[in-house]
Amino acid sequence: DEETTHKSKNVSGSTAAYDIHVARETAELFQSNIFKLQIDELVEQVKLNDKHVLKVEKFLHRFYDLIQQIPDWEEKNITETLSYFKGKSVSIPFVDPKPAVASTNYKFNYKAPEVSLIGSFALKTGIYQPQGSSIDVLLTMPKELFEKKDFLNLRCLHKRSVYLAYFTYHLKDLLAKDKLDEFLTIEYSYLHDDPLLPILTLKCKASDEYKHELNFYKTKFSINLIIGFPYKIFESKKLLPNKNCIRIAKEDNDTPLPATSLYNYSVLSASAYESYLKYLYKCKKQTEAFREASILGRLWLQQRGFSSKISQSGGLGGFGTFEFSILMTVLLNGGGENGNKILLHGFSSYQLFKGVIKYLATMDICTEGHLQFHSDITYTAAVSKYVREGFQTPTIFDKSTKINILSKLSVSNYNILKFYAKETLSMLNDVVQDRFSNIFLTNIGRSDQLKYDLCYDLKFPTNGSAESDIISKFTATERIKYITIENFLVHKIISVIKYALSDRITNLEVQLVGHRSTFATNKRKPLITMSPGSQFNFDHIRIKLLINQEESEKLITKGPLHSEQASHASVLFKSFWGPKSSLRRFKDGSINHCCLWTTSSSEPVISSIVPFIISRHISEAIHVDNIITKKFQNLLPLPNLAASSKTSVLNMTSFFNIKKSFDDLYKIIFRMKLPLSVKSILPVDTSFRYTSLCQPVPFAYSDPKFFQNIILEFETSQKWPDEITSLEKAKTAFLLKIEEQLTSEHGTKYKSFFARDESIPFNLDVTTLNILTPEGYGFKFRILTERDEVLYLRAISNARKEATPALENTFLEFTSTYLASIRHTRTIENISHSYQFYSPVVRLFKKWLDCHLLMGHLKDELIELIAMKPFTDHYPYCIPGSVENGFLKILKFIAQWNWKDEPLILDLVKPDAAYEDQMEVSIGGSEINSETMKKLSEKLTLAQYKAIQSNFRNLRKDDPNGIHLQFFVASKNDPSGILYSSNIPLAIATRLTALAKVAVNLIQTHGLNSQTIDLLFAPGLKDYDFVVHLKVPNKLKISSGIITQSEFKNLTNIDAPSSFPTDLNELSQKMDPTYQLVKYLNMKYKNTMIFSSHKYIGVNGGTYGNENVITGLIKPLYKKQMKFKVNMDCNTKPVDAESVILNKESIYHEIAAFSSDLIVKFDLD
Amino acid sequence: MSDTEQKTKRVTTMKNGFIVIPFKLPSFDVLPSKHSCYHYLFAKKHESNNENEQNCLFVMNLPLLTNLDSIKSITSQICEKYDTVSHIENLMYNDEFGLNEVDLSVLTSDLMAENQDIIEKRFTPRNTALVKFVDKSSLNNCLNALKKYSTASKSDIFEWKYNSPSIETFINFYRPLDVEYLKEDVHTHLSLFEQREQQAQ
Known part of the structure; x- marks a missing residue:
């Protein structure tokens, strides 16, 4: 029997796997079709303007004629050459070191070059770029100007510099004669930042002023005049990357001179421009989608900051469109270990692009192997192949020219390139979300x-x-x-x-x-x-x-094992770290060299x-x-805990302590003898998911989040009253029993009291049991029964029509507080272990929101989900790895989020789960094992994703402009997307967007510095209709558990509560009255006004945490005259017998009367 | 109503019959006191078949934290001024903060269904209330006095006295509930509920 079951399980397992596979393939096909459409549109958009091309071609023809007019020169020695240029407006752009007069025996000359077009313009793979694109014109020096040994000691480069100077001098002259110099500027530059490769650049002056038929200013083209050497002029073998070609005198004759790979590359590549053009051209002719794929490659690289510039002089160079196209061509001619073709000529541009990306992501061409090919197109047997031999430098080696195409790419840049390729491969394999814009349209290098x-x-x-x-x-x-x-x-x-x-x-x-x-x-x-x-x-x-x-x-940089005879590694370690290096015994008994560091907040x-x-x-x-990181980290409230200024932002000890305290209490309650046994006790609040603005600090009961919500559920019972007030009373009866037992059995350690709870609108009978633990934490217990949901739903169906929306809202509040909060807390807690910086980032984001008086309007859960976006959906960037990085990404996301048309759909999974799952499918495809199945099931499926999208569309059908609900934030936990974001006033939602936009704009214009960071956190009080300044009698900062770095530790500790008062009534003295005041103001004027204030008075309430502001916004509808109606719900004064207007003065008086003991200043608009 | 506005014609009755009742507002140090400010209450005789709601005045826009005492006090002042008397019995449906807009208990209980229709049909918009008088003459006396008051000269307008909460009022929200009271409340409610349930069976 067992066997049969096993078999059947297997069958159903494989059927499911097969189904998933088919579904996945279908989804992939669908995705690639969508991609195809998007590519078509993109390629069309970046197409070069034909008129512009014609215009610049006209100039190029004329320019060709001009070049022909430059007279040949007579051979000159160095002295003659230098004197020729003396006093002329053109200098010779000699590379360093310039030739010494005494030792330079070779001759310089100029004879007419062979002129040709190279690069993407010649290949017709260029695209329109807003900043303009360049056209490469190659001037090949004639053979007779060189000698066999000219590749040595910069000789050919010096000859070229003189050649370029002579050319430039005459060109300037000719341009002036034709009056072309009126609109043209010419200057020297180093091609690809290579200091060995000076070229001449021609541009039109940036002005419309110069009317000339050849002026191509509007086309934004510039022209690079590159001087090349004749093909195979030097013996390539002698210029291999490992050869030395610059001889210098040295004292020690035994050690060989180092290889001059950069120099060798520069010399060799200068003679191979045309041959690579031919190589690419041939491939382009054979491959229909070549052009499109190389455009995709160009965009992909550009958006990531990569270019053909040499990376040895810093920046992200070494891999540009040229290298991408060569790699693609190489892979179309082979590329596998046996020379098997990685790409096929019939592939679509999507397949070609993906193939190249996959090759970059998965094949190692640096340490473990390299790629070799033949660029000589006449060599018919030329196949390229992957060879398992690494040169410790990225290598695509051309056997025809002996050039390593990737000579300009440093190892560290290769690693970055590979990293991006991996990220992009994951995006390309994502069948659920559309990643097109993340791959091609977002410029991630901008900041x-x-x-x-x-x-x-x-x-x-x-x-x-x-x-x-x-x-x-x-x-x-x-x-x-x-x-x-x-x-x-x-x-x-x-x-x-x-x-x-x-x-x-x-x-x-x-x-x-x-x-x-x-x-x-x-x-x-x-x-x-x-x-x-x-x-x-x-x-x-x-x-x-x-x-x-x-x-x-980590605190320790662990070095090599200590041994009596110092190893090479340990000598290196010691000399590298010097006084920092020390010996340390580890738990396993080993003694290692290491360095010890200290963490800091x-x-x-x-x-x-x-x-x-x-x-x-x-x-x-x-x-x-690095002032920025420090400034941002110091913005996080510093907890009043031992050594907190020496505690890393990633340290979660304060959160673990509250959890530990809860666990002890949990055990006590679980063991209690109650009429119904306890089924579960689940924490549902911020400290349990590491997201509380202030870290949990014992006895810091002024912190609004001091009492952490806990949901208690009993085993199923039929006896719960079938009416809500009685149900709540019955729950209270249970809580009373718990309180009784706790007091009688643990009364010396635990304290507790009951409080009214107003979190569910219209349910005025909810009571919570607040328990204070001996460790100094507070927990607020509420009971959930299986009857609650039924009753709230019944209320909706029984209600009169006008009251339905209010009751639906009540139901939403119940669901989010009692049900979804459990899933939310569990998910965030679980995945945040994989996103170490999530906790400090979300806490800083909450601080920012509270600085701007928005915290009171937004649910913690909503804020946490929005803050999760840069972590779980990080593309095209990386998962944030610093407080400022995560925080700025949140602001950037909000600033760009067009919530009217776009839902925020989050896939709340850990990063590795998401990644491995995709890698597996991309490589194997057919084999889906149980582990993958599990991972697949954790991730959002296409069907779930589509369902959420359709929920969003349905919502927008009734509310197309997002007047009622702005932020649709959905995940597997809440496909409805509205659980945490209903009830946000439109003005608050738009203010959040506006504030984020201002912040992003500020950073873009003025950069990040001390002043701009301060500005980011300064509330704009002028934007409100009125501002009320308040002061409370008690200082609440220290009792909120917060200190400032500069504060003298011992002094502050005296003020900080170290126990709970014996009379629990006294707790209220250290709680914030302004919170209640604002709450009731919002309730009273719900219809006409929006009141905001700092929710965390200990954080944002001035030096001592005793100041607050209330800002008021009058809803636009109530700023004008209105018709007098019975149900207008508005404090008005009559204008005439039919119309009234908002009675602002009366409202201000009411506010003043309501806040009488707290108010210090009233600023009116 | 500022001094300049005073010069324009004062509105004493709205077209749909509501009497406009102005009150001068007390001055506050934190507010500019260049001119006097007023609060306007709107009142009209309430017509209803509901037995509970006989002899009522429908009022709109009561000032902050108005309660039975404050409404009694101001009406007696106005009545006195016009040599009449009127007695107020109750201030009904005054739900300033909208706490009782919906009665969840009624909506979720089948047992309480007998009252449901009446309660559910009763719907008073936000920012309105009913002032119930002891008898018809009280209502009429008051109404007549209010009519006169609405046209009174500026100097005759009374000043409204707000019930200002203190810091303690707000801090009290955080105070623990009295356990004995809570026990009693739970006990009473649940036994009542059980009784009803048994009756229903």
């Missing part, structure tokens, strides 16, 4: 604070001391390896940071801010303006990090490490600046 978790600015002092430190380390050997001191510095910084931070970070980028690569034609190289006497080509350096949340705050551990190593390994004089 460093959104793209990265932490940013550090390295600032150099003006006295040049830091520079001399670095220059002293930049030896001749380093120079030939890295070419420039900037490249050397970037490399050095990346190496020390990687070693120092190791697994604390996942990715890093180093950017030279203010790096210049263009310069006037009368200059030899870019003008450097960092500081007087500076030799560096940048203003400052920015280090940008993505955090590994699991490891970033204001800064991450990384903020201690970075300045230490920069000072130790780069220069002591460099100032490391």
